[in-house]
Amino acid sequence: MIRKPMPLVLLPAMGCDGQLWARQVLDLGDVAHPELGDLTVDDTLAGMAARVLAHAPPRMAVAGVSLGGYVALEMIRQAPERIERVALFATRASMAMRARTVGEQGLLATAPHADPMLTPIVSGPVQAMAERVGTEVFERQQRALLERPDLDAAIAAVRVATLVAVGDRDRICLPQDAAALAERIGHADFHILQHCGHLAPIERPGEVTMLLRGWLQNGTERPSRSKRKPV
Numbered sequence: 001m002i003r004k005p006m007p008l009v010l011l012p013a014m015g016c017d018g019q020l021w022a023r024q025v026l027d028l029g030d031v032a033h034p035e036l037g038d039l040t041v042d043d044t045l046a047g048m049a050a051r052v053l054a055h056a057p058p059r060m061a062v063a064g065v066s067l068g069g070y071v072a073l074e075m076i077r078q079a080p081e082r083i084e085r086v087a088l089f090a091t092r093a094s095m096a097m098r099a100r101t102v103g104e105q106g107l108l109a110t111a112p113h114a115d116p117m118l119t120p121i122v123s124g125p126v127q128a129m130a131e132r133v134g135t136e137v138f139e140r141q142q143r144a145l146l147e148r149p150d151l152d153a154a155i156a157a158v159r160v161a162t163l164v165a166v167g168d169r170d171r172i173c174l175p176q177d178a179a180a181l182a183e184r185i186g187h188a189d190f191h192i193l194q195h196c197g198h199l200a201p202i203e204r205p206g207e208v209t210m211l212l213r214g215w216l217q218n219g220t221e222r223p224s225r226s227k228r229k230p231v
Contacts, residue, residue: 080157168192
């Protein structure tokens with residue numbers, strides 16, 4: 001059966017804008033109607049999630065990176081009946097994190113822990129996104145992460161087809177952090193992207209598109225634990 005393209009809300013990481021998801025917007029147009037959620041106005045996860053939900057279709061798939069992943073979980077907590085599936089990149093189950101400046105976050109996101117040939121290609125667009133987003137927005141997003149509520153209720157509310165993915169060289173969300181989230185969700189399909197840091201959609205755009213395509217085209221039923229890839 002041919003499925004109609006699904007509304008897909010894409011949520012960026014802290015200090016990033018729509019350029020993070022540019023390749024996926026282009027490459028997934030045949031299976032999804034992508035749109036970018038606005039995470040620049042509010043300084044709480046609850047406020048960000050409510051704003052995205054207010055401007056989103058009645059039913060949707062949601063994919064987020066880091067901050068975007070936490071907002072996606074909060075959207076499920078607020079309106080579980082509206083979320084058909086969720087993809088969480090570089091998202092942790094733990095609440096612990098240390099405060100970082102814009103510069104520190106950018107250095108960690110683009111440090112040469114990923115493919116050395118890729119780092120110069122990634123660092124320019126990441127710096128450009130940070131400049132467009134600006135320090136004021138970054139500080140609001142930082143406050144939202146530092147003051148985010150406990151994730152237990154949001155994680156427990158996930159009852160839809162779920163993808164959890166992380167870069168093998170991510171220094172902000174370590175692979176074991178993402179694996180712990182997948183384990184908490186229980187039925188998630190877990191992937192480690194090789195030679196990849198924190199911003200997978202821009203570092204490994206083809207692989208991320210492939211993962212999202214499979215996730216979008218899978219059935220809507222809750223997957224069994226046997227479908228998860230082993231950590």
